[in-house]
Every structure is written in C-alpha cells, then in structure tokens.
Amino acid sequence: MSGRTGRNSATQAQPERVMLVGVMLDKEGTGSSAARLSGFQTALAEAVELVKAAGGDPVLVETAKRDRPHTALFVGTGKVEELAADVAANGIDLVVFNHELTPTQERNLEKELKCRVLDRVGLILAIFARRARTQEGRLQVELAQLSHLAGRLIRGYGHLQSQRGGIGMKGPGETKLETDRRLIAHRINALKRQLANLKKQRALRRKPRESGGIKTFALVGYTNVGKSTLFNCLTKAGAYAQDQLFATLDTTARRLYINPECSIILTDTVGFVSDLPHKLISAFSATLEETAQADVLLHVVDASAPGKEQQIEDVENVLREIKADRIPCIRVYNKTDLLPSEDRNTGIQRDGRGRIAAVYLSAEEKTGINALRDAVAEYCAAMPTTDDETEMP
Numbered sequence: 362m363s364g365r366t367g368r369n370s371a372t373q374a375q376p377e378r379v380m381l382v383g384v385m386l387d388k389e390g391t392g393s394s395a396a397r398l399s400g401f402q403t404a405l406a407e408a409v410e411l412v413k414a415a416g417g418d419p420v421l422v423e424t425a426k427r428d429r430p431h432t433a434l435f436v437g438t439g440k441v442e443e444l445a446a447d448v449a450a451n452g453i454d455l456v457v458f459n460h461e462l463t464p465t466q467e468r469n470l471e472k473e474l475k476c477r478v479l480d481r482v483g484l485i486l487a488i489f490a491r492r493a494r495t496q497e498g499r500l501q502v503e504l505a506q507l508s509h510l511a512g513r514l515i516r517g518y519g520h521l522q523s524q525r526g527g528i529g530m531k532g533p534g535e536t537k538l539e540t541d542r543r544l545i546a547h548r549i550n551a552l553k554r555q556l557a558n559l560k561k562q563r564a565l566r567r568k569p570r571e572s573g574g575i576k577t578f579a580l581v582g583y584t585n586v587g588k589s590t591l592f593n594c595l596t597k598a599g600a601y602a603q604d605q606l607f608a609t610l611d612t613t614a615r616r617l618y619i620n621p622e623c624s625i626i627l628t629d630t631v632g633f634v635s636d637l638p639h640k641l642i643s644a645f646s647a648t649l650e651e652t653a654q655a656d657v658l659l660h661v662v663d664a665s666a667p668g669k670e671q672q673i674e675d676v677e678n679v680l681r682e683i684k685a686d687r688i689p690c691i692r693v694y695n696k697t698d699l700l701p702s703e704d705r706n707t708g709i710q711r712d713g714r715g716r717i718a719a720v721y722l723s724a725e726e727k728t729g730i731n732a733l734r735d736a737v738a739e740y741c742a743a744m745p746t747t748d749d750e751t752e753m754p
Contacts, residue, residue, distance in 0.1 A: 377454040379417035380447060381408055384436060384460060385426045403668045404635065408459040408481070410585075411634075415487040421451055426692040434473070435466045441473050448474050457484050464513045482509055485634065497559050507545050575616070576744060577626045578654035578737060580682070583672040584632030586663040587695040591724035592629040594694040595733075600660055610735070612651045619734055623741035627657065635675045649683045657740055659733075664721065665699035691717060698723040708732040 383405040412419040464478035470478045493499045580588040596615040616630040706721040722729025
C-alpha cells in the first residue's frame with residue numbers, strides 16, 4: 362500500500378507554496394480601530410480561501426500597516442526585504458497581495474522577491490479560469506485575463522530593444538513587446554465579437570419566455586453564501602455546488618413551478634466578492650446581464666457570516682454598477698442552521714407596512730423553503746402587468 366501511495370504522490374503536481382500579503386492602509390475603512398482591524402482580518406481570512414480556491418497552498422500570511430501604498434513597491438523597502446527573506450526561507454513559489462497592484466509595482470516586487478507576484482485581480486482571474494465550464498464562461502475569462510495582461514506585458518522582457526520582423530508581423534521595425542500588444546488587442550476584439558453573438562442568441566432565446574409572461578427571479582449574493590445549494594433545493598437541477606469561493610461561474614436557468622397561478626424562471630448567477638474590479642464586471646457583463654434583466658432578485662445572505670453586513674453592501678455596490686439596483690428584491694437569509702438556537706428566525710419577516718422584508722431558511726437542511734416559495738408566489742400575484750401599476754409586496 363505504501364508503494365502505491367508513493368507512486369500516486371509522485372505523479373500528482375504539488376500545489377504552489379503561496380505567501381499572502383495584506384496591508385492595512387489608514388485611508389481604508391471607517392469606524393473604530395477595533396472595527397477596522399476586525400474588517401481587515403476578515404478580508405485576510407477571505408483571501409486565504411481565495412488562494413485555496415485557486416489551487417494554492419497558503420503556507421504564510423504576512424501583514425503590514427501603512428498610511429498609503431508605496432509608489433514603486435506598495436509596501437516599504439524594509440518590508441520588502443523581510444518578505445524576500447521569508448520567500449527564500451520558506452520555499453515560496455508565489456506571493457499574492459490582497460490588493461490591486463499597478464504593473465510597475467508588480468514588476469518591481471517580482472524583481473525584489475525573486476518569485477512570481479499576483480495581485481487580487483490576478484488571483485480571482487486564476488479561480489475563474491479553473492471554474493469556467495461553458496463556452497461563454499471560458500470566453501469571458503479569457504477576455505478578462507487578456508485585459509489584465511495588456512498592461513503587464515513588459516514583465517519578463519530583458520530584450521526590449523531587439524527588433525523582430527517576419528511574415529505575419531507588422532514590419533521589421535516592430536519590437537516584440539509591440540507585437541504582443543497588437544496580437545492581444547486583436548484577440549480581445551475577436552472575443553468581444555464572439556460574446557456579442559452569444560448575447561444576441563441569448564436575447565432570442567429569452568423572447569419566447571418574455572412573450573409568455575413568465576417572470577424571472579435571479580439568485581444573487583456574495584460568493585459561497587449557498588446560492589447553488591438553494592437553487593438545487595428548489596429546482597432539483599443538480600448544479601455544481603461546493604463549500605468554496607466562486608464554485609459557480611456560469612449562469613444556470615430552470616423553470617420552477619410554484620402553484621397553479623405561478624411558474625417562474627429561476628437563475629443561478631456568479632457570486633460577488635468585495636472590491637470586485639471593474640474590469641471583471643465589464644468582462645462578465647454577459648453573465649451579469651441575466652441579473653440585470655430579472656424581474657425580481659433573491660439576494661441570498663449567509664446569516665452566519667460575521668461580516669454579513671459588509672457583504673450585503675458589497676453586493677449592492679455591484680448591483681448599482683450593473684444597473685440592477687432598482688429591481689425589486691427579496692432578502693433571503695440562508696444557513697440559519699449555523700446560528701445559535703436563540704438567534705434563529707424562521708419563515709417570512711415583514712416590515713411595518715406588512716410587506717415582505719426577508720425570508721429566513723436553511724438550504725442545507727431544507728427548512729424555510731416553503732416560506733420562500735410563498736414569498737415568490739406573493740410577489741408573482743402582485744407583480745404589475747403591462748397596464749397594471751399594482752404596488753409590489
């Protein structure tokens with residue numbers, strides 16, 4: 362048995378040893394020092410999970426505090442020397458900064474640390490690349506990666522003055538860097554055309570649904586709050602669902618029968634995360650379009666998460682950016698089974714005017730699901746038709 366284990370381990374690639382770096386900036390955060398420190402620690406713990414989701418082994422976490430980022434290195438020169446020593450002592454393959462770095466900062470850090478460096482955007486893109494399953498998802502990931510890479514092409518070139526020409530190139534006076542930039546620009550334009558065609562196809566598929574008067578409810582929320590588990594619980598779709606960040610990247614839609622008067626289309630969408638870069642939102646506009654086109658949003662929240670209020674704010678920020686913030690929304694608090702018994706709410710909660718404010722449930726234990734179905738039915742019954750101005754519940 363021991364020999365067989367040895368052969369298996371020898372053939373399996375070892376995960377990269379990753380050092381995560383988090384910098385607490387004085388300009389970031391509001392509230393008391395304790396609240397800001399707690400928020401920083403929560404963000405760092407999330408970054409550790411992001412590293413794991415990308416397939417890395419987070420062997421070391423380093424922190425620093427600064428008034429503002431260093432122009433050339435993000436952290437100060439003294440801290441860089443400490444990080445370089447840690448890289449050498451711990452056999453680090455990759456250093457991940459839980460921040461967005463400029464191309465210059467990333468290049469300078471690689472030179473000083475003598476290993477690869479990724480920022481938060483690059484890390485999230487690495488996860489997306491692992492998780493994309495559909496053609497559209499893979500195209501969107503490639504578009505986002507190329508857009509991110511375009512400003513970082515100078516990395517790794519020590520021969521920028523060398524000239525290169527030949528068949529298929531712009532001409533003998535073009536440097537390799539210029540060639541690569543031009544080829545990337547061509548590929549980005551091709552990807553945008555392909556995604557535009559897929560968008561048209563999706564719009565055509567959506568027309569019969571809209572003409573039939575079937576309403577669309579979209580599950581939205583922070584990553585890993587249980588959207589896919591809830592989706593499967595309601596639709597029996599068997600969509601991929603795991604306790605990990607960005608388990609779902611591609612949009613899935615299923616028809617859901619509620620009662621004889623109400624059937625809906627329910628869609629499961631990609632999860633959001635704090636500080637989601639604008640370039641990612643732009644690249645995934647096709648996927649996020651399903652959210653913006655929905656009739657009602659089901660904003661799923663992890664009721665057990667310590668930072669759930671910040672997560673709610675992060676999701677609402679993205680909804681504003683994709684112009685989905687005015688769509689009627691039901692707040693769905695999931696994972697109530699993880700709360701202390703005295704803190705567990707159940708069923709529908711209403712505001713002072715009797716309107717639905719929230720639904721509490723556990724998709725894992727399948728408790729409160731009927732309350733959500735009742736809330737959806739109530740919304741369907743009150744939703745205005747073309748000539749109806751009935752107020753939503």
